[in-house]
Amino acid sequence: MTAAIEMVDVLDEPKAIEGRRPFSLAVRRLRKDKVAMVSLVVIVLIVLMAVLAPVFAAVTGHPPNEQYRDIGLTPDGLPRGPNGTFWLGTDDLGRDILVRIAYGARISLLVGVLATAITVVIGVVLGLAAGFLGGITDTVLARLIDVVLSVPFLLVAIALVSVTGPSLTVTVLVIGCFSWASVARIVRGQVLSLREREFVEAARSLGAGDRRIMFVDVLPNVIAPVIVYTTLLIPVVIVTQATLSFLGLGLPPPTPDWGGMISESQNYYTTAWWFILFPGLALLVTTLAFNLFGDGVRDAFDPRADRT
Amino acid sequence: MAMFLIRRIGHGILVLWLISVAVFALFFVAPSNVAQTLAGRQGTPETIALIKHRLGLDLPVWQQYLHFLGNAVKGNLGYDYYHQVPVTHIIGQALPITVSLALGAAVLWLALGVFNGVISATHPRSLADRGLTLFALFFYSFPSFLLGLLLLYFLYFRLTLSGFGWFPAGGYAPLTGGIGPWFQHLLLPWVALALLLAATYTRLTRGSMLDVLGEDYIRTARSKGIRESRVVVVHGLRSALTPVVTQFGIDLGQLIGGVVVIETVFSLPGLGQTAVVAINQQDLPVIIGIVLFASAAVVVSNILVDIGYAVLDPRVRLH
Amino acid sequence: MTDVLLKVDDVRKEFPTHSKEVVQAVAGVSLEVHKGETLGLVGETGCGKSSLARCMAHLYDVTSGSVWFEGQEISKLSRKAMRPLRRDVQVIFQDPYGSLNPRRRVGSIIGDPFAIHNIASGNERKKKVQELMELVGLNPEHYNRFPAEFSGGQRQRIGVARALALRPKLVICDEPVSALDVSIQAQIINLLSDLQREFDLTYVFISHDLSVVRHVSDRIAVMYLGKIVELAPTAELFGQTRHPYTRALLSALPVADPDTADSREQIILGGDIPSATNPPSGCRFHTRCPKARLDCAAEEPVLEPVLDDKPGHRTACFYPLTVGEDLSTAVPDLKAS
Numbered sequence: 009m010t011a012a013i014e015m016v017d018v019l020d021e022p023k024a025i026e027g028r029r030p031f032s033l034a035v036r037r038l039r040k041d042k043v044a045m046v047s048l049v050v051i052v053l054i055v056l057m058a059v060l061a062p063v064f065a066a067v068t069g070h071p072p073n074e075q076y077r078d079i080g081l082t083p084d085g086l087p088r089g090p091n092g093t094f095w096l097g098t099d100d101l102g103r104d105i106l107v108r109i110a111y112g113a114r115i116s117l118l119v120g121v122l123a124t125a126i127t128v129v130i131g132v133v134l135g136l137a138a139g140f141l142g143g144i145t146d147t148v149l150a151r152l153i154d155v156v157l158s159v160p161f162l163l164v165a166i167a168l169v170s171v172t173g174p175s176l177t178v179t180v181l182v183i184g185c186f187s188w189a190s191v192a193r194i195v196r197g198q199v200l201s202l203r204e205r206e207f208v209e210a211a212r213s214l215g216a217g218d219r220r221i222m223f224v225d226v227l228p229n230v231i232a233p234v235i236v237y238t239t240l241l242i243p244v245v246i247v248t249q250a251t252l253s254f255l256g257l258g259l260p261p262p263t264p265d266w267g268g269m270i271s272e273s274q275n276y277y278t279t280a281w282w283f284i285l286f287p288g289l290a291l292l293v294t295t296l297a298f299n300l301f302g303d304g305v306r307d308a309f310d311p312r313a314d315r316t
Numbered sequence: 317m318a319m320f321l322i323r324r325i326g327h328g329i330l331v332l333w334l335i336s337v338a339v340f341a342l343f344f345v346a347p348s349n350v351a352q353t354l355a356g357r358q359g360t361p362e363t364i365a366l367i368k369h370r371l372g373l374d375l376p377v378w379q380q381y382l383h384f385l386g387n388a389v390k391g392n393l394g395y396d397y398y399h400q401v402p403v404t405h406i407i408g409q410a411l412p413i414t415v416s417l418a419l420g421a422a423v424l425w426l427a428l429g430v431f432n433g434v435i436s437a438t439h440p441r442s443l444a445d446r447g448l449t450l451f452a453l454f455f456y457s458f459p460s461f462l463l464g465l466l467l468l469y470f471l472y473f474r475l476t477l478s479g480f481g482w483f484p485a486g487g488y489a490p491l492t493g494g495i496g497p498w499f500q501h502l503l504l505p506w507v508a509l510a511l512l513l514a515a516t517y518t519r520l521t522r523g524s525m526l527d528v529l530g531e532d533y534i535r536t537a538r539s540k541g542i543r544e545s546r547v548v549v550v551h552g553l554r555s556a557l558t559p560v561v562t563q564f565g566i567d568l569g570q571l572i573g574g575v576v577v578i579e580t581v582f583s584l585p586g587l588g589q590t591a592v593v594a595i596n597q598q599d600l601p602v603i604i605g606i607v608l609f610a611s612a613a614v615v616v617s618n619i620l621v622d623i624g625y626a627v628l629d630p631r632v633r634l635h
Numbered sequence: 636m637t638d639v640l641l642k643v644d645d646v647r648k649e650f651p652t653h654s655k656e657v658v659q660a661v662a663g664v665s666l667e668v669h670k671g672e673t674l675g676l677v678g679e680t681g682c683g684k685s686s687l688a689r690c691m692a693h694l695y696d697v698t699s700g701s702v703w704f705e706g707q708e709i710s711k712l713s714r715k716a717m718r719p720l721r722r723d724v725q726v727i728f729q730d731p732y733g734s735l736n737p738r739r740r741v742g743s744i745i746g747d748p749f750a751i752h753n754i755a756s757g758n759e760r761k762k763k764v765q766e767l768m769e770l771v772g773l774n775p776e777h778y779n780r781f782p783a784e785f786s787g788g789q790r791q792r793i794g795v796a797r798a799l800a801l802r803p804k805l806v807i808c809d810e811p812v813s814a815l816d817v818s819i820q821a822q823i824i825n826l827l828s829d830l831q832r833e834f835d836l837t838y839v840f841i842s843h844d845l846s847v848v849r850h851v852s853d854r855i856a857v858m859y860l861g862k863i864v865e866l867a868p869t870a871e872l873f874g875q876t877r878h879p880y881t882r883a884l885l886s887a888l889p890v891a892d893p894d895t896a897d898s899r900e901q902i903i904l905g906g907d908i909p910s911a912t913n914p915p916s917g918c919r920f921h922t923r924c925p926k927a928r929l930d931c932a933a934e935e936p937v938l939e940p941v942l943d944d945k946p947g948h949r950t951a952c953f954y955p956l957t958v959g960e961d962l963s964t965a966v967p968d969l970k971a972s
């Protein structure tokens with residue numbers, strides 16, 4: 009180089025700029041969202057209830073599947089309402105509804121988390137591949153996404169479960185294998201624009217291969233929409249699981265789960281309101297908490313609708 | 317435009333064909349004991365073989381599929397195992413019920429969603445905005461069966477107990493028997509479905525309305541002294557409704573095969589419930605027919621939405 | 636005379652457009668980059684500088700022609716075969732915002748070359764990265780920060796550190812300072828020239844700003860609509876300007892500059908830059924050239940020494956300027972006689 013410009017080499021070094029870290033603004037916004045924070049507390053309580061389900065059984069002295077046909081049922085064989093022994097009443101077989109709700113939380117949350125995890129992993133990987141690799145991969149995956157999104161999910165899920173017989177694994181797999189397509193579509197759309205960004209080319213100029221670019225460079229940039237979608241997907245999955253149970257395709261009895269309990273209560277709702285009320289409330293509070301929290305997460309990441 | 321249409325329809329047909337293969341493979345590969353059931357407890361192996369032969373179940377799966385496909389192209393989806401009724405006939409009987417349910421609910425949820433969305437958008441962050449959003453999310457969070465059961469409990473059971481037998485316990489009354497009973501039987505399912513779906517529309521309307529109201533031409537309209545309500549309704553709403561209409565098209569398509577639970581809870585023999593019955597009886601032709609029909613509804617509605625888009629925005633056609 | 640490090644031979648790069656036409660971003664460029672030198676590449680925006688740079692680094696597949704690095708043809712290598720060569724040829728990108736992944740920490744961005752080529756990992760990598768950060772004037776303690784937490788100049792230093800991590804032989808700097816404030820531009824340019832001395836680097840230095848290129852380059856290539864129109868050692872390009880387009884670029888430089896005293900005339904180019912989808916016939920500059928004649932539109936001039944120039948000074952023009960010729964009074968004459 010000839011004649012370099014004379015200039016003092018000053019290290020211009022501003023302080024780290026607040027809120028410039030990925031997500032820090034979003035997290036700050038979320039913290040300030042009271043509704044979302046209350047929902048988060050509720051979610052934590054439900055998780056605690058699921059984890060501590062055996063404690064419920066120990067304190068009341070009622071195992072979840074124990075049928076108290078003597079003290080748990082009226083002389084006519086009907087469920088007993090809430091009382092000192094059975095705090096939330098009993099079901100048609102004289103089982104303790106409170107304890108069963110606590111154990112049922114395990115199923116709902118387990119399915120919710122597992123199926124969502126499968127959904128997100130498949131969706132992200134296929135969406136990344138379709139968007140980034142393009143060409144024939146994209147064509148095939150795009151059609152596959154169309155197929156999955158066009159199939160009447162619940163009908164096929166019911167049909168599948170009725171063929172294979174109900175179990176936790178089947179429920180999780182069926183939900184996971186049918187829900188990934190929306191995630192894949194979102195991710196694909198993002199990746200299509202991300203792959204044109206200069207930092208992808210920079211990675212290529214360093215010698216990075218497709219796989220590394222996809223997972224190291226592109227993936228971190230699709231995390232925000234995936235987080236938003238995931239929080240909103242969990243309640244949908246929980247409802248789907250409960251719906252399958254309600255239709256008699258949940259877990260084989262006597263495993264307690266909320267959808268199944270509500271289904272069993274149908275014939276008693278004229279005589280035993282607590283039988284449907286408490287499991288229904290548990291389910292509703294759970295999905296509502298997740299939805300409100302998810303809504304807060306969405307607003308925190310995309311505050312567009314909150315300007316003015 | 318013609319090219320766009322052809323390509324889009326081509327994709328749709330491809331997708332339907334893939335679905336037919338997948339569904340066929342899945343259900344035919346799974347072990348079936350329909351012949352056993354039909355033959356009854358005393359069925360000898362010979363009768364079972366005979367039944368299998370009559371239903372074509374003794375052929376290799378791929379031959380069964382080709383047979384099915386050949387007929388399907390001609391508009392024949394096969395016959396149900398139990399009464400040999402054409403599947404198209406079964407669908408034809410169930411479809412009006414599902415469509416009545418979907419369209420009636422659509423009127424309600426559109427009215428509710430758009431109205432709430434507009435109120436929310438014109439009073440952002442106000443108490444009304446928060447209240448309506450919460451209201452929408454509350455019902456959105458409901459499992460449909462729970463909402464259905466609750467409506468039945470309060471509006472059928474409690475009301476009837478109190479001497480107001482306005483609502484039936486469920487079931488369907490065809491339009492041919494008069495509009496009154498039809499309306500009465502569908503009102504609760506409509507309300508349930510509308511409450512479940514309104515949230516999406518509230519949110520969509522609110523979002524796009526907020527966007528539109530921030531645009532220059534709205535400001536201009538305001539500065540010209542046009543009344544605020546006129547600005548909102550005439551200038552704002554019209555352009556804000558595009559995403560709502562899109563979502564509406566997609567939802568309607570999905571509802572054809574997607575109102576299983578509401579139909580079950582309210583004992584409406586629509587497509588969903590018919591399919592569930594068929595599933596319980598392993599009546600494969602009916603299951604496949606309904607699944608394919610419902611998929612076709614989704615595919616067609618998506619194409620219509622895309623065409624609508626392409627007409628409005630020519631850039632879409634390029635992709 | 637000197638060793639050729641990189642050779643570009645009649646390279647063309649075309650991009651398809653939606654309407655079945657093609658954009659000729661690079662339309663037949665040949666040049667050589669010598670070991671240890673800085674070759675400047677100037678031209679207006681959209682003339683194909685970045686496309687040419689990407690062809691040189693084999694980030695694009697060339698449409699035709701070839702690129703040779705140290706005597707090996709690289710323009711047709713597969714991605715995999717190109718990998719080891721990536722250590723020797725590095726790129727510093729134009730946009731300090733777009734070229735750094737916003738979701739990754741600076742330490743891991745600068746450590747990328749080590750990770751990709753399996754050179755160092757764990758603490759060793761961290762140590763190397765921090766050395767690099769120090770080398771380019773960044774605080775090594777900012778290892779865990781994200782790009783958004785740095786200023787534009789600091790980000791370009793990150794880009795420099797990443798490009799130099801593997802001690803490349805050739806660094807293609809694609810407008811490394813265009814996006815920066817003038818004061819910061821000088822810092823980055825100083826940094827680059829210090830590093831060149833220290834590590835014996837060869838640079839291809841791209842800019843649309845002739846005054847920047849002039850300060851750093853040993854030789855300068857002037858590009859117009861996908862073609863090199865003049866290529867000369869820096870002093871000659873300024874002292875013995877041959878191509879009317881080069882002269883026009885020079886005349887736009889600040890007048891206070893003593894070296895351009897003889898071209899104080901202001902040459903305003905008429906017309907817009909023609910489209911690269913449908914370039915003008917013959918000499919691509921003829922639609923705007925003050926000296927254009929009828930044959931300029933008919934035939935294409937070859938890039939070769941003109942008048943009494945040495946072989947190192949090549950010009951693509953039928954009517955090259957003589958020293959002292961006044962271009963501001965020239966009038967194009969494209970009418971048939």
Ligand SMILES: Nc1ncnc2c1ncn2[C@@H]1O[C@H](COP(=O)(O)OP(=O)(O)OP(=O)(O)O)[C@@H](O)[C@H]1O
Nearest residue numbers: 650658660679680681682683684685686687843911
């Ligand atoms: N990926 C691409 N696809 C289509 N056209 C492209 C692409 N990249 C560049 N072009 C076109 O090729 C021509 C040259 O672009 P290029 O980026 O190489 O110019 P440049 O000299 O680097 O410009 P700038 O100074 O703006 O960076 C332009 O007309 C541009 O629109």
Ligand code: SF4
Nearest residue numbers: 918921924931952953
């Ligand atoms: S060849 Fe003709 S048109 Fe082209 S630069 Fe020279 S004089 Fe101008």
Ligand SMILES: [Mg+2]
Nearest residue numbers: 684685729810
């Ligand atoms: Mg460029």
